[in-house]
Amino acid sequence: MLYVQTLFYKMDSFEINKIVAAVLVTILVVLGIGKISDLMFKVDKLSVAAYKVDPVDDGQVNLASTESDVDISALLALGNVEHGQKVFKKCKACHSIKQGGGNNIGPKLWNVMFRPVGAISDYKYSKALANYKKDWSWEEMNGFLIKPSKWIKGNKMGFAGLKDEKDRASVMLYLNQNSDQPKQLP
Ligand code: HEC
Numbered sequence: 296m297l298y299v300q301t302l303f304y305k306m307d308s309f310e311i312n313k314i315v316a317a318v319l320v321t322i323l324v325v326l327g328i329g330k331i332s333d334l335m336f337k338v339d340k341l342s343v344a345a346y347k348v349d350p351v352d353d354g355q356v357n358l359a360s361t362e363s364d365v366d367i368s369a370l371l372a373l374g375n376v377e378h379g380q381k382v383f384k385k386c387k388a389c390h391s392i393k394q395g396g397g398n399n400i401g402p403k404l405w406n407v408m409f410r411p412v413g414a415i416s417d418y419k420y421s422k423a424l425a426n427y428k429k430d431w432s433w434e435e436m437n438g439f440l441i442k443p444s445k446w447i448k449g450n451k452m453g454f455a456g457l458k459d460e461k462d463r464a465s466v467m468l469y470l471n472q473n474s475d476q477p478k479q480l481p
Contacts, residue, residue, distance in 0.1 A: 367433045368481045371468060373461045379469025382462045385454070392473045401452060407431055408471045409478060412447075423449035433481065436467050 383392060389400035396403045402418040408431055413424040427447055429435055439446040440463050442456035457463045471477050 365434060365437060367437070370437065370460060371433070371464050371480055374464025374466075374468050376465070376468045376472050378461065379465035379467070379472075382457065382466040383469055385457075386466070389452075389454075392470070394473070394475075404470060404473070406474045408436065408467070408474055421449060421451040423447050423451075433467060436470070437463055440466065 390404045392404045398418045402415040412427040413420040443452045
């Protein structure tokens with residue numbers, strides 16, 4: 296009898312040990328997973344932070360740096376009016392450039408350089424352009440032509456932009472040339 300009891304006791308403690316061990320293992324596994332996912336989360340946050348510090352804009356121009364620090368005379372020196380006339384073929388589907396030309400899908404562009412943004416009274420501009428309240432300076436035109444949708448949010452010019460500096464410089468020179476009073480280059 297005593298023997299049987301001891302056996303029971305032994306089995307019991309063995310079972311209890313197994314249960315305790317199982318519980319301990321479970322706790323360890325749960326803690327371990329927590330630690331690992333913690334770590335993964337930290338690594339994730341780190342790489343997100345690294346990404347934010349140095350955003351890779353898939354080859355696109357950084358607008359912030361072109362807004363104010365752009366060296367306009369150096370930029371314009373890259374272009375020429377003849378090349379500008381060729382580049383303007385991309386604009387012709389929507390814009391007239393001739394003196395006395397009319398509005399098309401886009402507003403007429405004779406005299407556009409240095410006039411206020413959205414100034415053609417018989418053209419129906421988007422609110423974005425109508426309310427922009429700046430003039431078409433070299434800087435504004437350059438920024439706009441890099442990527443119109445980004446420079447003036449909500450405007451309706453369906454044109455991706457001119458990434459190439461020579462193209463932009465040239466088309467600006469061409470716009471300046473098609474005016475009652477072309478401006479001296481800065
Ligand atoms: C698919 C048609 C389309 C093409 C292509 C296009 N534009 Fe436009 N453009 C527009 C429209 C539409 C507007 C009016 C935008 C608004 O009101 O939001 C506009 C507005 C403008 C304005 C503002 C004029 C003002 O009176 O304030 C300029 C400058 C301009 N475009 C230049 C260009 C140049 C330069 C090109 C070629 C490199 C070009 N656009 C190509 C449709 C086009």
